[in-house]
Amino acid sequence: MNKLLQQIVDDLDKFLAIFPSDIKSRLEQDPDIKDLIEVVLDLGREIEARFYKKTVVFEGRFTTEEDLNYIIARVGEFSGDKRAGIERTLHRISAIENRHGRIIGLTCRVGRAVLGTVDIIRDVIETGKNILLLGRPGVGKTTLLRETARVLADELGKRVIIIDTSNEIGGDGDIPHPAIGRARRMQVPNPAKQHDVMIEAVENHMPEVIVIDEIGTELEAKAARTIAERGVQLIGTAHGITLQNLLLNPTLSDLVGGIQVVTLSDEEAKRRGTQKTVLERKAPPTFQVVIEIQERDRLAIHHDVAKTVDALLRGYIIKPEIRLRTPEGEVKKVEAPTIEPSEEEEEVSVFGKPEREKRTEPLKIFPYGISRNRLEKAIRNLGVPAFVVKNLSEASCLLILKAHQKRAKDLLKEAEKKGIKIAVLRSNTVTQIERFLSEEFGISVGTSKSDAEEEALREAQEGIEYVLTHDEPYELSPQPAYIRRLQHQLIQQYGLYSESVGVEPFRKVRIYPSH
Template identity: 40%
Template sequence: MIPHISNARIDVYLIKTATDAQSASSHIPATCPTIALKVEGALDRRAGGVDVVQIAVPAASKKAKPVVFLFDYAGAASDAHRPSLTKSLQSILDQCDVVVHDGRADTDALLHQLGVHLHPVYETQTLFAEWHALTKTAIAVQAAVDAQAAPAKYHLSDAQQVKLFAAMQWISTPTRTRPGLNIILLACGLPENPLKKQFHDLVSKAVTGPNDRKTYWQLHPNAVELAECAACDVDQLVPAANAMVERIGELSKWLVRARSWLHVAERLQNKTWSLGQNLPKYAPVHARFDDDSKLVWRFALSEDGESEVASTGSDEQVAEFAERTKAEVDQLFSLLPENVCAVVAAEFPDAESELNEVILDLGRRPLLRFFGTSKPAAELTQLPPVTMEDLEAIFEGRKWSSDRRGGIDGMLHRISWISDRDDNVVGLTIRVGRACPPGYGVGQMLQDLVASGKSILILGKPGSGKTHTLRDLCARLSEAGNNVMVVDTSNEVGGPGNIPHFSLHRARRMQVKRRDRQFEVLLEAVQNHTPDVVVIDEISDAREVEAARSVVTRIQDDVVTLAGDPVSSTGGDEKAKAMGGRKTVTQRAADATFTTVVELLSRTEVRVFHDVNRTVDDLLTFPKRVPWVERRWLPDPSGAPKGFFWVALEPFDEVQADLVV
């Protein structure tokens, strides 16, 4: 008689002997095409690491219960019985399709420890990722179908949306590709493993030691609960796989039908731009600004290319910018050693537009860095190492700020230097500065933000175009009649010298003599010159943040921000009950200094957080809410204006959210 555990949910049989194994094989009906499998133990390639192999046979009817066989290698009657367990296990796997959950380690352990070959048909995490991806697409297509007033047969019914979409709405990690078992079961409407959380940490700790590890049955004194936990890990895998396959099929079939209608009906669609309506989730749409700088959008049509909306800046202005920028780049190249200039001209014809930095380090060969990550840095191996004479030819006679930065008067290039212990130059970083032609760059997608009087923080990695974007916004705001004052931290916005670079148009500029006293210059700008807009190139310490807070209340607009620090506060029992048992909660200490954050993802793409306070609160609340943010990008990789750009409303996923918190 096989040892047997039974409860309201499952029947569990422990397989410890050759007779048990033979009986288990005979209990699996020939009409059962699919079973589920999981392995407990040290899932690596060491001998004797497999403790338990769970095989689940789904319920034969709604009134029946699933049956789980636990092939107990750790508790086998003797070593002589283990080969019989393995033989019966292989026989079962050969006659059925198999469902696994995150089965990579299970498959590897079975093969290398027991010699059992497993070819799973369904892997639940893969199915879940496919379902989630289709859900995102379907939500976007459904929005397009709704907006275009398609016939009812092309819409998903409310019941279908609940079945296919609702399961994804509560998941706090909308982009997760490896969800846990209980998340998948909950999404499918199936009973979870109630013991999973209790035993998860025990199982994780058991496999860490190479020689003194505990077997599965030594993790807890209650062997019945251990057996039930192992059984509940597999008893719902087949129903879950079936449910996800059904949803994937239903979504795929509907998507083909809905997309076909949208494609055929495009020419009949209304091309009216929507104003004041919420952006559809997930669906990329065309956007532009109306005469009042309000964002308007519409679903994209396949024939859309150049829009009817005129771009900012005349051809003459763009040509003038291009000519003057070329002259400035040529002058910067003239500072470089002659052999470097010759190689750049011969081997890098696009350097004028793509080169970002030239690195000259004593005793090393010159290095070129380009914009973005698609083009790797290029070491000029055909040239000799940089000499002290090469460095001093550029360094000597030039004015340097307290943060070791310099440049060329009237131009936007930045030259930074590295010293040895005796303050001798041993390295130079020469960054190529370029003016943004009128209407070009990501600034054309931020018109609604700057026109609304919102305070903006621009974030981005080095070289992502932060200063480039600031310069463009200064020009746009000043041309619109605003009194714009730039607090130029390192003379990068307006360039070295007393006359600001021509690309700032009518914006005024205050230079910062000492970096550690920038906050005083910021306050002076507001007190003495009554600007409508203050633009700050860099903000870094508490004094500058406090100065920015003071400035915000006195001006119309500001183009930098910093969010309030989170603090911990303690609530009472009633609040703890509402917070899932937690009494300590992280919250904002104060309102955000400014209102909007623009993250530069590339030279043509940004992410916009419209309400910093709400975003931070969403991340700090319990349970955590995933904020929705706008991603905007230009259709032309060069950043040239097309009269429209793309916008998509997307979730800010948990990995990014945790980084922000």
């Protein structure tokens, strides 16, 4: 891809002008003023200036009511979402109110138009497909959305309308910021009316493209589907970090097709080799492409959302395409390499245990702390004669999660007394359950390197989903060094952190939340 030239427009002088003279002076004197992100003022507390790589506290300079009133008088009117702006700029002023509606805090955020950033996805937006941008706050979703609107309107000649709920895309005031080019902007009187304005734009103004920031409610998701069904290209952002994360959100999952429980006929269930009740995608995705903004210069692109969602519901992983911008300005597509072990690393698969004599009688499992759905899925995947029972008295095996052993002492004693087999799992994942079942029934789960990689990556995906959902660390099973490297690469794609812990041959990957 060609080298990209970026131009940053921040109107920093207009931003600094809203502050009292002493605050403005201290900000101007900072050598990193060009990297200023926001200034935070809370009544009775020291002022903070937050930059990309540091936070500066104005020691001894406490926020007063006069400071707040000075700033409020120099910005636009606050809307229903407690946000205001500075006319014809992209800066955003957000208010904190007390119980009586009086403003006692302000977050003054610098808005920047970065011209040239869209080159990293230009080929995608030119396809005419509906595109959804995801990413954590502050990672650059709105900046990329604004530049996309400008390029579509000015360079590709499209009729573009921006639904600008908080005036973040087109700036404050009746005349939009030049950064949106010839794109038209419709303001929203109240955030609760955003879905109505979306439909109004299509019905009244004949757009070819609708650009919308922060789709966050079920009504907005329905409006987006209505727009897509009318043949208008839709480009927007939504609350979420990854596609998997969005799929688990019941309010917004419809954007990527949604999930429904389907009861199959006996013949179809037999053909698929599954139980009669399965999860399937409910409808065609509103957005055919999902772009996860992992960092400002690193994106993960799902080019076929329908195919990716279908795979996820069947327990498989389809890796997104990774694109990054180098320090030199080059945009590159990065393929995850297959890493071979070094000469010092052992290549023996952890799944290479000798087969045991196969079990012939059915295994009746009573799960404790183990997901019933995952257990049933593992049984289906392996096709073994195992069944889940509701009472310990019916069971031939008690399957318990290690973390629950202490609180289940009475249950364990009862199982021992009745001669019921006790099996303990370290983690509540399909991979761990399948490993237990395969050993119990003497089934080889793959001694080849490719089988080992596939199973380890599937476990890593389950761990990623757990961390994203619960915001807690998660440990995977012990793996050889070359497989741990593949797991680290997969985890990095989702913006999470990981490290290898323990001592060989029991060394394993631990996944941490992104913060």
